[in-house]
Amino acid sequence: xxxxxxxxxxxxLAAGTLFGFGLSLSGMVDPARVLGxxxxxxxxxxxxxxxxxxxxxxxxxxxxxxxxxxxxxxxDQFHLPQKTRIDARLLAGSAIFGVGWGLAGxxxxxxxxxxxxxxxxxxxxxxxxxxxxxxHDRLLAGRHS
Amino acid sequence: MSAYWPSLLxxxxxxxxxxxxxxxxxRIAGISGIVGRLLLGRRAALNAAFVxxxxxxxxxxxxxxxxLPALTVAAAWPVIxxxxxxxxxxxxxxxxxxxxxxxxxxxxxxxxxxxxxxxxLAAGILTATLxxxxx
Numbered sequence: 001x002x003x004x005x006x007x008x009x010x011x012x013l014a015a016g017t018l019f020g021f022g023l024s025l026s027g028m029v030d031p032a033r034v035l036g037x038x039x040x041x042x043x044x045x046x047x048x049x050x051x052x053x054x055x056x057x058x059x060x061x062x063x064x065x066x067x068x069x070x071x072x073x074x075x076d077q078f079h080l081p082q083k084t085r086i087d088a089r090l091l092a093g094s095a096i097f098g099v100g101w102g103l104a105g106x107x108x109x110x111x112x113x114x115x116x117x118x119x120x121x122x123x124x125x126x127x128x129x130x131x132x133x134x135x136h137d138r139l140l141a142g143r144h145s
Numbered sequence: 146m147s148a149y150w151p152s153l154l155x156x157x158x159x160x161x162x163x164x165x166x167x168x169x170x171x172r173i174a175g176i177s178g179i180v181g182r183l184l185l186g187r188r189a190a191l192n193a194a195f196v197x198x199x200x201x202x203x204x205x206x207x208x209x210x211x212x213l214p215a216l217t218v219a220a221a222w223p224v225i226x227x228x229x230x231x232x233x234x235x236x237x238x239x240x241x242x243x244x245x246x247x248x249x250x251x252x253x254x255x256x257x258x259x260x261x262x263x264x265x266l267a268a269g270i271l272t273a274t275l276x277x278x279x280x
Contacts, residue, residue: 009194011169016195018162019174019244020202024214026155029203032217038273047152052247054156055163059252062164072171079172081240086260093239094246094261098268100231103276104220107243108236109176111229112196114216116203121218125229132233133181140238 008074020113026051029114031105038102163249166195175245177236239265 027033028051036045071077101107106114106125114122163174170191176199183192207213220228236242239261241250246265250258 008170008191011165012191012194013198013201015162015166015169015174016198017202017205018158018165018198019176019195020199021205022155022158022162022202023199024155024203024206025158026152027214028152028155029214030216032219035219035273035277038269039277040270040274042277047149050149050152051156051159052251054153055160055248056251058157058160059163059167059248060160062160062167063249063252065164066167066171069168072167073169075171077171081173081255081257083240083257086257090239090257090261091264093235093237094264095235095239095268096231097235097239097242098265099272100228100233100235101243101265102269102272102274103231104218104225104228105273106218106228107176107232108180109199109242109244111232112176112180113199113202116200117213117216119216119218121220121222121225122216124222125218125225125232128226128229129233130180130184132230132235133177133237134184134233135230136234136237137181137185140234 004074011074019109020116022055023110023113026054029110031110033105034101034107034110035105038105159244160248160252163244163252167249173241173245173249175241175249177242178240178245181237235265 023029027047033045033047036042037048066078104125108129111122111126111129115126166172166174179192179195182188183196203213218225241258241261246258246261251262
């Protein structure tokens, strides 16, 4: 393994750990908190709006820095989404995702991070999510996408 | 207001994490993409390292604050099962979830991500609100 490949691995581990720590601190690993935001008829909890605002506020300087760079520190080129068209797949997929998110209060990041608790419902959710992803990627989308 | 400082601060760490991955590795920190590619065996070591960090994060939190973050899953298991399947299929079909579209997509002012975020927020709010009223 080259030094750069090792650094890439460490960067991914560090970014993942920071993400999991941030989810814990913000309270977003708790689906009850997420549902508290999404359920407008219950006792409304605005936490998620603060999480999103803080996250975007810190992602903006990262994006501005990235745009001034010729290439990322540990790779030869940036790997950013090239699609620009808002198509039916984007909207249908997002709507399906939103319904699942609103049912249990889990989205992929918090759910995977919550595996740290070892709770059976979390394991069930992540297993079902993995099946959903595999079914989509292997059967619905084909292998190319 | 003071009750929301941990949320704001935690959110800022999410944005910092996404910025780090973007500037160092040149990639979008989209969790559904990372987990999906890991399941397909693509860039397995790197995606596994990020996922391992994601699970380790709460332990780092516990080391600092004395306990893992509190967490309540109220939904019954058939609902959890259906929710997991929908989140899995939907996030891959829609090319992202709350992290890729919601954090980096909004920061990049990507029209696709703005549309995706508005759509999954609306669907999530509608589902959770109806669920709250009915259940």
